[in-house]
Amino acid sequence: MTINEIQEEIIKEFENFKDWMEKYNYLSKLGKSLPAMNEKYKTEENIIKGCQVKTWFHSRFENGKLFFEVDSKSPLIRGIISLLIRIFSGQKPEDIKNVDLYFIDKIGLRGEFSPLKANSLFKLVNQIKAEAEFYESKQ
Amino acid sequence: MLMYETKNNHKILDFDVIKIRNDFPILNQKIYGKPLVYFDNAATTQKPRLVIETINKLHSEYNSNVHRGVHYLGEEMTKMYEEARERVRKFINAKKTSEIIFTKGTTDSINLAAFSFGEAYIKEGDEIIVSEMEHHSNIVPWQMLCQRKKAKIKVIPFNDRDELLLDEYKKLIGPKTKLVAIVHVSNSLGTINPVKEIVTIAHEKGIPVLIDGTQAIQHEPLDVQDIDCDFYAFSGHKIYGPTGIGVLYGKERWLKEMPPYQGGGEMIEEVTFEKTIYTELPLKFEAGTPNYIGAIGLGVALDYLTSIGMEKIRNYEKKLLEYGTEKLMKIKGLTLYGTAENKVSIFSFLLENIPAYDTGIILDKKGIAVRVGHHCTQPIWDHYGVDGSVRASLAFYNTIEEIDYFCESLKEIQKMFK
Numbered sequence: 347m348t349i350n351e352i353q354e355e356i357i358k359e360f361e362n363f364k365d366w367m368e369k370y371n372y373l374s375k376l377g378k379s380l381p382a383m384n385e386k387y388k389t390e391e392n393i394i395k396g397c398q399v400k401t402w403f404h405s406r407f408e409n410g411k412l413f414f415e416v417d418s419k420s421p422l423i424r425g426i427i428s429l430l431i432r433i434f435s436g437q438k439p440e441d442i443k444n445v446d447l448y449f450i451d452k453i454g455l456r457g458e459f460s461p462l463k464a465n466s467l468f469k470l471v472n473q474i475k476a477e478a479e480f481y482e483s484k485q
Numbered sequence: 486m487l488m489y490e491t492k493n494n495h496k497i498l499d500f501d502v503i504k505i506r507n508d509f510p511i512l513n514q515k516i517y518g519k520p521l522v523y524f525d526n527a528a529t530t531q532k533p534r535l536v537i538e539t540i541n542k543l544h545s546e547y548n549s550n551v552h553r554g555v556h557y558l559g560e561e562m563t564k565m566y567e568e569a570r571e572r573v574r575k576f577i578n579a580k581k582t583s584e585i586i587f588t589k590g591t592t593d594s595i596n597l598a599a600f601s602f603g604e605a606y607i608k609e610g611d612e613i614i615v616s617e618m619e620h621h622s623n624i625v626p627w628q629m630l631c632q633r634k635k636a637k638i639k640v641i642p643f644n645d646r647d648e649l650l651l652d653e654y655k656k657l658i659g660p661k662t663k664l665v666a667i668v669h670v671s672n673s674l675g676t677i678n679p680v681k682e683i684v685t686i687a688h689e690k691g692i693p694v695l696i697d698g699t700q701a702i703q704h705e706p707l708d709v710q711d712i713d714c715d716f717y718a719f720s721g722h723k724i725y726g727p728t729g730i731g732v733l734y735g736k737e738r739w740l741k742e743m744p745p746y747q748g749g750g751e752m753i754e755e756v757t758f759e760k761t762i763y764t765e766l767p768l769k770f771e772a773g774t775p776n777y778i779g780a781i782g783l784g785v786a787l788d789y790l791t792s793i794g795m796e797k798i799r800n801y802e803k804k805l806l807e808y809g810t811e812k813l814m815k816i817k818g819l820t821l822y823g824t825a826e827n828k829v830s831i832f833s834f835l836l837e838n839i840p841a842y843d844t845g846i847i848l849d850k851k852g853i854a855v856r857v858g859h860h861c862t863q864p865i866w867d868h869y870g871v872d873g874s875v876r877a878s879l880a881f882y883n884t885i886e887e888i889d890y891f892c893e894s895l896k897e898i899q900k901m902f903k
Contacts, residue, residue: 366517366850367850367901370846370847370850370901371901374843374901374902398842398857398858399840399842400872419840419842419872420840420842420843421839421840421843421902422842422843422846423842
């Protein structure tokens with residue numbers, strides 16, 4: 347699936363929720379089902395700086411595609427992470443680099459998350475994009 | 486006599502919290518459609534209308550620089566600024582107004598003390614005692630001083646009831662100890678430290694004591710002469726006054742000997758390119774144009790509190806503390822940090838298997854403002870081996886009903902994360 351097809355799929359899933367409580371419930375459920383990160387990647391260097399909750403980030407590049415592993419101590423952040431991994435993991439660097447993440451606004455994440463929380467989200471997105479640029483330049 | 490009665494029949498006599506809430510315009514609003522429950526008072530307190538109106542009036546009708554103008558407005562402003570100093574003196578019962586220095590806030594006050602006291606008295610190998618319970622602002626300035634002077638920091642530990650170990654403190658005092666810098670009330674745990682006893686112990690060996698009063702002064706009456714501390718620091722915005730203003734109280738004997746912290750206008754008697762003669766206290770420590778409107782606003786806030794009565798505020802907040810502690814203890818899977826016998830209305834806690842951050846996010850959506858994280862006291866959380874907590878810090882405008890709503894919300898969060 348392309349990045350935008352996955353975004354559309356997520357937007358559809360969130361259309362069913364009446365209020366923020368239901369969205370949060372769903373996010374925390376997604377968070378719980380996110381596979382745990384390999385402990386060997388939970389190093390100091392892999393911590394995303396500036397996030398309120400400890401969040402680790404690891405990527406690998408295989409056969410022209412990027413794969414991500416991310417973990418956080420917060421179930422809600424893990425929920426958001428699982429959405430981002432669904433969108434980005436297994437995509438080509440050039441597709442990631444130019445992405446327009448419109449699903450964030452469409453599902454109300456921006457409006458319902460305070461700037462601080464959104465900040466963590468964008469830090470993660472920036473990190474993913476930076477990895478994409480790095481591997482694209484190496485190709 | 487006005488009475489406050491709740492559904493739970495909690496009568497808090499002689500304290501009309503509804504009337505008091507009307508003095509604070511910000512409290513009367515909705516957040517995400519829910520009435521605001523402001524439980525983040527240890528971060529900053531809200532401002533009574535009187536303070537807001539005073540600041541507005543000063544900007545619109547009186548603004549003029551202090552201690553400079555020969556003109557009417559300048560003289561009026563100077564008079565009000567110096568009156569504010571007197572209001573602070575009276576509120577903390579200092580001996581003289583010359584012992585009241587206006588700063589930007591507690592952090593600025595402690596940095597001033599660390600620099601100037603350090604310049605005058607700290608040498609290589611000397612020791613400064615702090616506690617495990619300090620806010621970073623009563624650790625870092627001393628570390629910076631110690632680096633500069635090759636001095637050392639010694640730390641008083643606390644026990645699992647979150648009380649300082651005074652026997653350990655006594656053992657730490659030695660011939661090299663030059664200063665004790667201690668927090669009056671812990672911002673993370675709420676513990677009220679026995680500062681008078683701490684001062685007496687230090688004074689027996691002739692060692693001065695600085696007290697970080699940021700989280701104490703808004704909760705109970707303060708008498709610096711009774712405590713007999715040598716320095717006392719606090720912030721205006723934590724005591725219902727404006728931001729950007731704070732106080733360093735210092736005994737005259739120290740302040741006179743200590744060199745200025747910053748150089749500039751206002752703090753000089755005479756300047757030539759060869760030398761500068763500094764002016765008298767307290768202006769020696771107030772270089773540059775001071776935050777005079779903030780200082781006057783702080784004075785008004787203190788007057789407002791005095792009109793209610795600090796004893797009454799203490800008693801009402803104690804009721805909130807007792808009620809809240811009882812209710813929180815009943816929530817299964819909730820761990821309360823800060824269980825000292827003597828404490829203020831601060832509840833620091835964690836819900837089992839739910840990070841503080843997530844709890845804070847959901848509380849926010851329910852209109853409840855709390856703080857999550859380490860609250861600038863990382864050594865405390867190292868002591869417990871956790872990353873931090875959820876902190877609900879209550880003020881005298883908070884209510885029993887708000888505590889009920891808060892506890893119900895916590896139970897809902899537990900269900901949500903099950």
